[in-house]
Structure formats: structure tokens, C-alpha cells
Amino acid sequence: MNEYHKLVRDNIPKILLEDNLDFKIKTLTEEEFEKALRVKLIEETQELLLTTNQEELIEELADIYDVLDCILITHKLDLFDIHKVRIKKNMEKGGFENKVFLEYTKQKG
Secondary structure: OOOOOOOOOOOHHHOOOOOOOOOOOOOOHHHHHHHHHHHHHHHHHHHHHHHOOOOHHHHHHHHHHHHHHHHHHHOOOOHHHHHHHHHHHHHHOOOOOOOOOOOOOOOOO
């Protein structure tokens, strides 16, 4: 038996039935769903780290985008507002184009 305890895509139960597998699912409350989405985002970003080629990269980015989109919808957020904050941060702190990697900081003197 494989245990998952994770949010899965809506058609997974149908696929499991077609594969003649026994399974147990439940419908999450709104609070459980919001938390599960955040956990799913972490799961998908960890999978992104394991990609080894362009096809896998695109696949994982699509999953991340899907989870992010669902978070926006769940919280009734507007993507335009997210972009405004992103632009503001870029103007204040810069973006990531220069590939700056901070190794350490320490107090002077």
C-alpha cells in the first residue's frame, strides 16, 4: 500500500478507478484546502529542483503555475496586484538578472 496524504488533481480518482486500484479520498474544507495548496506548491518546487532537461522543466513549471493560479482564485487575488508588487520590489531591490548570490554578511568593525 502506498500512502500519499496530499492534494491531487481532480481526475486522479477516475484514473485510479481505470487502473483498478483501491483508494481512499476525502474532500477538504476550505481551510484544509488553502493549507494543502501551500504544501503542494512546496512539493512542486522541490520537483522543479530535480529536473534535468527542458521538457521536465516545462512540466514542473506548468504544475507550479497551476497551483499558483489556484491559490490566487482561492484567495480572490488579482494577478495584476501581484505584478504591481513584483514591479515595486524590482524597482526597490532589483530583479535577478545579474545572478547575484549572497554568500554571507557580518557586522563591520
